[in-house]
Amino acid sequence: MNSHVEMEHHRGVLVVRLSGELDHHAADYVRMEMDEAIMRGQVEHLILSLKELQFMDSSGLGVILGRYKLIRSKGGKMAVCDATAPVKRLLEMSGLFKIMSLYDDESSALSDLEVAL
Amino acid sequence: MTKSEAGNFMSVQFAALSENESFARVVVAAFVSRLDPTMEELNDLKTVVSEAVTNCIIHGYDSNPEGIVSISASIDNETVHLTIEDQGNGIEDLELAQQPLYTSKPELERSGMGFTIMENFMDEFEVTSEPGRGTSISMKKTIVSKKALYN
Numbered sequence: 036m037n038s039h040v041e042m043e044h045h046r047g048v049l050v051v052r053l054s055g056e057l058d059h060h061a062a063d064y065v066r067m068e069m070d071e072a073i074m075r076g077q078v079e080h081l082i083l084s085l086k087e088l089q090f091m092d093s094s095g096l097g098v099i100l101g102r103y104k105l106i107r108s109k110g111g112k113m114a115v116c117d118a119t120a121p122v123k124r125l126l127e128m129s130g131l132f133k134i135m136s137l138y139d140d141e142s143s144a145l146s147d148l149e150v151a152l
Numbered sequence: 153m154t155k156s157e158a159g160n161f162m163s164v165q166f167a168a169l170s171e172n173e174s175f176a177r178v179v180v181a182a183f184v185s186r187l188d189p190t191m192e193e194l195n196d197l198k199t200v201v202s203e204a205v206t207n208c209i210i211h212g213y214d215s216n217p218e219g220i221v222s223i224s225a226s227i228d229n230e231t232v233h234l235t236i237e238d239q240g241n242g243i244e245d246l247e248l249a250q251q252p253l254y255t256s257k258p259e260l261e262r263s264g265m266g267f268t269i270m271e272n273f274m275d276e277f278e279v280t281s282e283p284g285r286g287t288s289i290s291m292k293k294t295i296v297s298k299k300a301l302y303n
Contacts, residue, residue, distance in 0.1 A: 059170050059210065090177075092199050092266075092269070096263035096265055097261040101261040125269070128272060129263060
């Protein structure tokens with residue numbers, strides 16, 4: 036396993052910290068871990084922390100877009116924070132920031148989303 | 153022209169298994185490292201290798217691990233040539249496949265950004281495909297080494 040998913044609940048916000056490499060090989064595992072937490076708990080909003088993510092390709096974009104659709108279908112919001120330069124470039128290229136916000140760190144993303152709760 | 157005059161080269165073949173995607177990225181990165189690329193250039197190359205190999209596995213071979221993915225790379229002065237190919241399904245409509253956000257497999261939650269990323273991250277990009285015979289992607293990128301940046 037070359038990818039890790041760490042999760043923390045803050046009231047209705049699920050914070051997911053991804054580390055390692057998010058490629059096609061890791062995508063299924065990351066997707067299942069996140070969907071299980073989203074469907075199980077009282078998750079309204081989702082924050083994806085990408086600080087420790089060393090590599091991501093278009094398979095990772097697919098995972099992020101899929102979780103966005105899931106959270107939106109439940110009426111929630113999704114945000115991304117702490118993206119490294121290469122990951123940020125990929126997110127920009129795919130137009131992801133047109134549909135979700137990018138924050139400098141977890142706490143600023145949390146305070147924004149918790150206001151929305 | 154002998155091989156040494158043509159510059160350095162390497163080629164690898166491996167099973168179309170997703171766990172080999174990271175192997176492919178590392179092999180190409182290691183081969184190119186003698187050009188002293190920047191972190192950004194190295195990441196660009198790793199990303200395009202990942203995209204192309206993933207395409208071979210998912211689209212070329214429908215995730216059948218019996219398929220074989222081939223990568224060949226050569227270095228000509230400061231320029232890296234990469235060819236990544238499969239002998240799989242091939243692409244019916246190349247123009248459609250290269251549209252940003254288009255994916256033939258939406259059920260797999262693909263982003264449809266693979267070709268767009270390869271085009272953006274490389275200096276030259278060309279895809280040839282024949283339905284039922286396979287797909288080949290040839291790409292070039294000139295490495296502006298760190299030494300050149302310092303001078």
